[in-house]
Amino acid sequence: MAELSEAQQREFEAAAFRRLLEHLRERSDVQNIDMMNLAGFCRNCLSNWYRDAAAGAGVELSKEASREIVYGMPYAEWQAKYQRDASDAQKTAFEASRPKDH
Helix, strand or coil: CCCCCHHHHHHHHHHHHHHHHHHHHHCCCCCHHHHHHHHCCCHHHHHHHHHHHHHHCCCCCCHHHHHHHHHCCCHHHHHHHHCCCCCHHHHHHHHHHCCCCC
């Protein structure tokens, strides 16, 4: 395995994160509840982690601002365009597998 400098590691992690965001923006058909049910995290989790990282660096970032960074648009706009009502099966699966902090 190649030895990476700390700077390279950060650069590659940032590039991978940007690619993840791009992918999630392209896949607006994938609902957050589906992501939660399958992987235990969703776009909102990513926005919370982003805001936590900013706070750790002493940067105040609102929930709305961090969501806009992740969604690529204001959250309310994304909801209006892409979010569908969760089915009973999706809700049941979520309740069975939801992380304790959600």
